[in-house]
Amino acid sequence: MDQLSATFxxxxxxxxxxxxxxxxxxxxxxxELSEPFAIxxxxxSKHLRVLEKAGLITRGREAQWxxxxxxxxxxxxxxxxxxxxxxxxxxxxxRLDELLTEMKETD
Amino acid sequence: MDQLSATFxxxxxxxxxxxxxxxxxxxxxxxELSEPFAIxxxxxSKHLRVLEKAGLITRGREAQWxxxxxxxxxxxxxxxxxxxxxxxxxxxxxRLDELLTEMKETD
DNA sequence: CTCGTACCTAACCACTTGGTTATCTAACCT
DNA sequence: AGGTTAGATAACCAAGTGGTTAGGTACGAG
Numbered sequence: 314m315d316q317l318s319a320t321f322x323x324x325x326x327x328x329x330x331x332x333x334x335x336x337x338x339x340x341x342x343x344x345e346l347s348e349p350f351a352i353x354x355x356x357x358s359k360h361l362r363v364l365e366k367a368g369l370i371t372r373g374r375e376a377q378w379x380x381x382x383x384x385x386x387x388x389x390x391x392x393x394x395x396x397x398x399x400x401x402x403x404x405x406x407x408r409l410d411e412l413l414t415e416m417k418e419t420d
Numbered sequence: 421m422d423q424l425s426a427t428f429x430x431x432x433x434x435x436x437x438x439x440x441x442x443x444x445x446x447x448x449x450x451x452e453l454s455e456p457f458a459i460x461x462x463x464x465s466k467h468l469r470v471l472e473k474a475g476l477i478t479r480g481r482e483a484q485w486x487x488x489x490x491x492x493x494x495x496x497x498x499x500x501x502x503x504x505x506x507x508x509x510x511x512x513x514x515r516l517d518e519l520l521t522e523m524k525e526t527d
Numbered sequence: 528c529t530c531g532t533a534c535c536t537a538a539c540c541a542c543t544t545g546g547t548t549a550t551c552t553a554a555c556c557t
Numbered sequence: 558a559g560g561t562t563a564g565a566t567a568a569c570c571a572a573g574t575g576g577t578t579a580g581g582t583a584c585g586a587g
Contacts, residue, residue, distance in 0.1 A: 315434060317434075317437075318432050318433065318434055319432075321428050321429075321431040321432035322428075322429070322432035324428040325425050325428035325429035325432055326425065326544095326545085327422060327424075327425055328545090330424075330501075333505075337505070337508065339521070342563075342564090343563070343564060343565095344562090344563065344564085352545090352546070352547090353546075353547065353548080354563085354564070354565090355546085355547075355548085355564090355565080355566080355567095356545065356546055356547080357564095358564070358565060358566085359544085359545070359546085360545085363544095376553090376554055376555070376563090377553060377554040377555065377562070377563045377564075378554095378563065378564085379563080379564065379565090383508055385505045385508035385509040386509050388502050388505045388508075388509055389506075389509040391498070391502045392499060392502035392503060392505075392506065394437075395495050395498045395499035395502060396499060398440075398444070398492045398495045398499075399496075399499065401444065401490055401492035401495070402492040402493045402495055402496040414446070433574095433575085435575095449533080449534095450533070450534060450535095451532090451533065451534085459575090459576070459577090460576075460577065460578080461533085461534070461535085462534090462535080462536085462537095462576085462577075462578085463575070463576055463577080465534070465535065465536090466574085466575070466576085467575090470574095483533090483583085483584055483585070484532070484533045484534070484582095484583060484584045484585070485533065485534085485584095486533080486534065486535090
């Protein structure tokens with residue numbers, strides 16, 4: 314799977330987005346990350362593996378803890394991709410686009 | 421499923437992103453959209469339904485054609501969401517962030 | 528009216544996903 | 558050495574996904 318698809322897929326889950334949001338406040342252990350959620354440890358482990366494979370987090374090793382840290386670089390690609398559609402969600406740009414199309418047709 | 425999750429899930433497929441890219445050039449029929457891909461019609465229909473449920477396209481009715489049109493408004497939410505992480509992928513911001521954390525700790 | 532075209536639905540298949548419980552390893556603390 | 562804690566792995570399950578083929582509907586053309 315390509316990088317962008319993996320990133321989008323990883324972000325398509327509210328739990329994983331909440332984990333990323335938590336990690337903006339700094340590194341955290343698996344236990345800390347799991348506390349806000351009413352799901353089991355293994356479920357969190359799976360989410361973390363998805364995030365790790367998408368390159369959105371990195372994991373260290375400190376005694377019996379495996380601290381997670383945010384790596385937002387894949388999100389840059391997401392932002393760039395979305396920005397390419399800005400003129401299509403901005404109404405004024407959309408109207409300008411229509412106008413340009415008309416002008417091209419009646420040229 | 422929440423709007424943002426639905427949007428990310430819809431975008432997590434290269435075929436669907438290619439369809440959106442094609443629709444930036446203007447409306448298209450299902451047939452036209454399916455042409456670049458080596459997959460069956462029903463497969464395209466399923467992709468279009470995913471995009472429609474995510475609010476990324478709208479579909480009309482013209483004789484035997486069902487023209488698809490891009491609706492990029494959900495992408496605005498994606499762009500806004502990603503922008504919140506800008507300071508984490510921009511190295512200079514990251515260093516600034518570290519500095520601020522240090523300052524807070526040694527306060 | 529009949530034929531071809533555009534598109535959808537239904538049924539099916541292999542694979543993935545998000546969750547579970549149970550079991551294991553590794554490290555720390557008495 | 559024994560017990561507790563952090564975490565991963567394995568095996569399982571229900572539901573979803575991306576694809577298929579077969580068959581149905583709706584419309585335009587001859």
